Amino acid sequence: MARYDPKSAEPRQQARWAEARAFVTPDHDTGRPKYYVLEMFPYPSGNIHMGHARNYVMGDVVARLKRAQGFDVLHPMGWDAFGMPAENAAMERGVHPGDWTWSNIATMRDQLKLLGLSLDWSREFATCDPTYYGKQQAWFLELFSRGLVYRKDGVVNWDPVDNTVLANEQVIDGRGWRSGAVVEKRKLNQWFLRITDYADDLIEGLGELERWPDKVRLMQENWIGRSKGLKMTWRWIGDAPAEAPEGLEVYTTRPDTLFGASFMGIAPDHPIAKALAEANPEVAAFVAECRKGGSSQADIEQAEKIGWNTGLRVRHPFDGREVSVWIANFILSEYGTGAIFGCPAHDQRDLEFAEKYGLPVIPVVRPEGAGDDFVVSGEAYVGPGRLFHSDFLDGLEIEAAKAEAIRRIEGMGQGQGATIYRLRDWGVSRQRYWGCPIPIIHCQACGVVPAPADQLPVELPQDVTFDVPGNPLERHPTWKHVACPSCGGEATRETDTLDTFVDSSWYFARFADPKAAEPINAAAAARWLPVDQYIGGVEHAVLHLLYARFISRALSDAGLMNVREPFAGLFTQGMVVHETYKTTDGKWVEPADVDLITEGGQRRAVRLSTGEALTIGDIEKMSKSKKNVVAPQDIIDAYGVDAGRLFVLSDSPPERDVQWTTGGVEGASRFVQRVWAEFDGFDADAPADAAQAESLVRETHKAIKAVTDGVQGFRFNAAIAKLYAFLAVVKAHDRAGGAARGEALSALARLIAPFTPHLAEEGWARLDHTGLILDAPWPEYDPKLAADDAVTLPIQIGGKRRSELVMPRGADPAEVEAAALADQAVQAFLSANGLSVKKVIVVPDRIVNLVAA
């Protein structure tokens, strides 16, 4: 009996699949139901790492299961190939971004193929290919013609390291999501996509996404940040500032507290504040003071509220009081109208401000039971209650008071109920070379002119230089100079390129027919979309996943697509993490150079190359900087890809991080060997022991049920545990005979196939099945065959297990009760403790509980 040799088996089976073109998805409708499995496509950084491997193996398990269950499965792969790292490589090494990217793709494609994934490589594309981004330009212009693309001067997030603009979604804790540099504010003329037009629709759509994690839906909802309130104007007392002749417009979600207003606040960069600053150096100095202080967590918590009394005054719309207008550092110009009315009694920030500047604090909502003497200090009252000190609102509950206040203000013509959003339009201009050129031409005479359809794709020039900072397209000698398509005069191309998140916001639709002349082949998209199961990291919860939902809506409204929700099911997988090791002088050491020793319950680490003792550090995401990386290639060389595939899924639930350990993958490898030993030792003519045969059939069907449920429910770790247990059962039934064992092994081969496809094929062939296990149907569960004749019922007394009872399945509860009461151990326990049975609970085929006293 030979050991299983993955080194020969895995290439052999991969060659069989390739020869059969097994994963090429048919373009025509076969009458079978469709299933579209997609993993977030990779950025071609250079190498496939363990995180990629786990992600793609998960998708592969789903793809292989669905295929066996009779679906036509679309499972494509491509490359999110534009982006900064290619330009960094160009700057550091003088290599062209395109050459660097395509060479990485070639490497990673080969690495990916070693994983034995059931991918349809015939549909592969890279977003940096003009045949892809040209189509993107086509739909971009369609959205432009529909008014969803526009240009405006705006304050943007500027990443000083990457020298480019970032979308709000790409700024994390005040830093660039890629570079980690502190983001600056800059004023630039930028292209925007009107995602805010879809704010409501994007929120409504979340409700239907039942197969999305609640967490992601909630994150998107919070990101869009819809709030309902009142936009109203406060009329000036005295001369009106030129910037706001009608009055000061504010937004509030608490119109019920209007009678508690004690000051007005405007943002330091509100137009009125700006005008005042220009006229008065003292105001300018104050405004500059406000800009200090970062946006990190600590900065905000420590930042003191500061204000400047402008001397401007407005009149309260209800009681006619005079209210002074302050510039305040805690008011955001980008949210609402950039101005508020301050109600210190019921807003913590307003309270801190009012207490600092000695402004009145007027409570207007009091909790149940509080009297007219209810006062607020130190902590604003934000709980429920009824209105008081509020004239016509007195006695109303908060919601009713809000409605009444809005009705009155509307009646006075000083405002109306309004819904506002935190979501901003998506700034897509990037001052970079390695991206999709924005297909726009600027003409002195005609203004902004779209590139004509017959000039698409607007291709990137090849001859560019990276020896100086800035945008190579901008300084290219000829590229941007073109004739205006409209008047024929001298004109220049837009030199900004699109945010790479635009590239990934529609690629899933392109996979339906990647060679189509139009951006999206309507018939193919109708067949395949939406993606039935999408798998990727949770880090894209409000980036890629929100953009893709928006673009799908926009393209659908433009008639280019037919699915508004692109991803019917979403799964966010955890990372691969690994222990870290450090020398005493603080240098990281890679796991391959570490020996782990357990002595007297203590684990310690020793460096293999030098023998020195190492410190065992935290378990962290695999990263080059911490050197805690294990390359998929090395695992494949040492254990075979099936063992690696099995281990990344076996040790933790897929949504959680999995800790890579050598011991763990060795265990998986042992399992592979043991499974092979069972296949290899199979004798179809072995005589059968009837009882064992019957028992094995039962166990086989139980395993089919458990594994199928586990895989379908994304509980891969539990499914694999059942497979381990089933193998032990098969081994134990060594006298079950050729027929029963043949069936059990056939089921085992098919059940492990999604996880260890190469081993499964080898076993399938050894069991004398013809053809590929890929084409074999998923084993069918028969509940009748899985049912035990007898069940073991625990007997509890007062909720604690005291004995057990073996009864026929479906036994009459009265009989079970009688048998439980007659049980010797039960009788002994009762008499020893002087108890008698007061009540008997029988849960059929599960448990018996005796209530005794």
Add this chain to the structure above:
RNA sequence: GCGAGCGUGGCGAAACUGGUAGACGCAAGGGACUUAAAAUCCCUCGACCUCGGUCAUGCGGGUUCGAUCCCCGCCGCUCGCACCA
């Protein structure tokens, strides 16, 4: 601060709708085979003790015949958002 999630052996974790807590794997210990080691196979493995029990799913309460699971209040960790009016 707001929102969400999670706390189970030495470790990763199971337990599908409230019904025998700890499946499966790792580590550890013992044994078989071997001149020896590796590999492989078998056994043990939550804690405590009088070996029959007692206590155990972060802590304290509650509901229930019965709670890892449901409810209330704490504590801890992780993630997301954050001066959003």
